[in-house]
Amino acid sequence: MSQTTPSATDLEHLAAAVAAARKGRSEGGIPIGAALVVDGEILATGSNQRVQLGSAIRHGETDCLENAGRLPARVYAKATMVTTLSPCDMCTGAILLYKIPRVIVGENRTFRGAEDLLRSRGVEVIVVDDPACVQMMTDFIDEEPELWNEDIGV
């Protein structure tokens, strides 16, 4: 049976993703972070780099994948992607490309990405609904609505 609640370890990993998001915000960036976990260890973290690098493709999850570097399929096959926010279409596609089987989502109240597509392709998606993640995004969207819209193609 599929797990539907995060483990204590998942929450530790989410804390690392939140830390990456907060660091990104302290740099003037968009506070979305991620961690790629393999065999219980964090292989890489990442955060949205739209402001810092002028990037259109480095969202939290994709920056994390880039920081993890080139990996063989067998590593992705046992990975968990931990992200502070529900994955957008692009990040969902990256997870599907690499057949990452498990995704931990901090929250999906401020933005709901393609969780249904992930599930329809067999990915286990666990939404933590973490109040700290919600607050971080709510504050950011209040402060910089135009930057946020740019990031999600609105």
Added chain:
Amino acid sequence: MSQTTPSATDLEHLAAAVAAARKGRSEGGIPIGAALVVDGEILATGSNQRVQLGSAIRHGETDCLENAGRLPARVYAKATMVTTLSPCDMCTGAILLYKIPRVIVGENRTFRGAEDLLRSRGVEVIVVDDPACVQMMTDFIDEEPELWNEDIGV
């Protein structure tokens, strides 16, 4: 009525994507290229950077989006993504994120990506079935099957 065949201008833009792909191959990389076209002009080109930059996220289309830089939604809304190869899940997701309404695909014989998902979300997808694109990928896959598998998460 939706157009189903590429225009002469589309084929010119595809030639630019092919040139980017060939340049990538000459650098030791994977020969997949793309061009982002807005108002009939090529805004940026890109090519797969797995080898050159050790990148897990810079496919032809995403490298092209990165090279185009930060753009407002209204620019993507009138763009065409031209790519030498059928877009993988990640690149499909990037096209959907930015609501790019039109995609020209060089070929989908050597790899078939998420064209159905694009169409289901209202994106116009035109497959050129260009013999030069097919040959370029066939040669590459013959030469470097492991590198190709890594790129598509196999």
